[in-house]
Amino acid sequence: MASSGFMACLQGEVSTPRRGQRSPRPVQQAWVLPARRIGAPMAWRFSRWLSRWPICLTDQVIFAEALSQALAAGLDPIGAINAAAGVVRSPRFRAALGEMAANCERGYTLAESLSRTKVFVDGELLAALAVGEERGDLPGWLAAFARRHEPRPGRRLAASVGRRPEVTRFAAALARLLKDRPLTVPLIEDAARLAAGEGSPFALAVGRLAEAMCEGVAFSEALATEESMFDPFFCALVAVPEQRGQLRAVLARVGEASEVQPDSALNPART
Numbered sequence: 001m002a003s004s005g006f007m008a009c010l011q012g013e014v015s016t017p018r019r020g021q022r023s024p025r026p027v028q029q030a031w032v033l034p035a036r037r038i039g040a041p042m043a044w045r046f047s048r049w050l051s052r053w054p055i056c057l058t059d060q061v062i063f064a065e066a067l068s069q070a071l072a073a074g075l076d077p078i079g080a081i082n083a084a085a086g087v088v089r090s091p092r093f094r095a096a097l098g099e100m101a102a103n104c105e106r107g108y109t110l111a112e113s114l115s116r117t118k119v120f121v122d123g124e125l126l127a128a129l130a131v132g133e134e135r136g137d138l139p140g141w142l143a144a145f146a147r148r149h150e151p152r153p154g155r156r157l158a159a160s161v162g163r164r165p166e167v168t169r170f171a172a173a174l175a176r177l178l179k180d181r182p183l184t185v186p187l188i189e190d191a192a193r194l195a196a197g198e199g200s201p202f203a204l205a206v207g208r209l210a211e212a213m214c215e216g217v218a219f220s221e222a223l224a225t226e227e228s229m230f231d232p233f234f235c236a237l238v239a240v241p242e243q244r245g246q247l248r249a250v251l252a253r254v255g256e257a258s259e260v261q262p263d264s265a266l267n268p269a270r271t
Helices: 002-010 035-051 057-073 077-085 091-105 110-115 123-135 138-149 153-160 165-177 185-196 201-214 219-225 232-239 244-255
Strands: none
Touching: 057 077, 057 091, 057 123, 057 138, 057 153, 057 232, 057 244, 077 091, 091 110, 110 123, 123 138, 138 153, 153 165, 165 185, 165 201, 165 244, 185 201, 201 219, 219 232, 232 244
């Protein structure tokens, strides 16, 4: 019980009772020290201990997959790191990734930039960043790392950002339709019908998106207006490509998380 009380104390789950108030958990309460007695040295030791605590492997997989998708879509490394940082769940890892982006701006390599944050990550992730940057296939190596630890990293990423299943099916369907056709409003509407069926809330949202496109609004800008359906990370990926082939590759990669699989040849990480 003492051990569980100590861990609860570290996680902020135990608070000191007010004067005259009986603690419901006296054994756990005994581990709590008043803040004025902790002092700077102990706080420094705790901060150092926390910095050495490994980042959850799931968060590392989500980051690697998000960074891979962002780089493959055409974002610059710093923009891709910031976009990927926005989808990880750990506040500590998110803060470290912000520091990583700042290190990149100072001229450090990606692997060095992450290492300098002092967060404990898997050595394979650092190797993927280093080798990928040196050999010119960074999205592929990051995707390989993610798949080594998670069979469907795209689905894990989609769950992390709260992406609707209709969006992944829409991306997969639109990627197939773009194989030999240009991006048009009817094509987008057909993809929505394949993803969710006519009359569904998703199809109605895409209908509003199509109306905006008919008035001259770009596809990526129209997507952003339907934020209740399309997550910000998906909108950021779609906003970068300028050619049909690039857009199709991005949509196919996103669509891997759906049950409707796009052509496997579109995935650059499997080459």
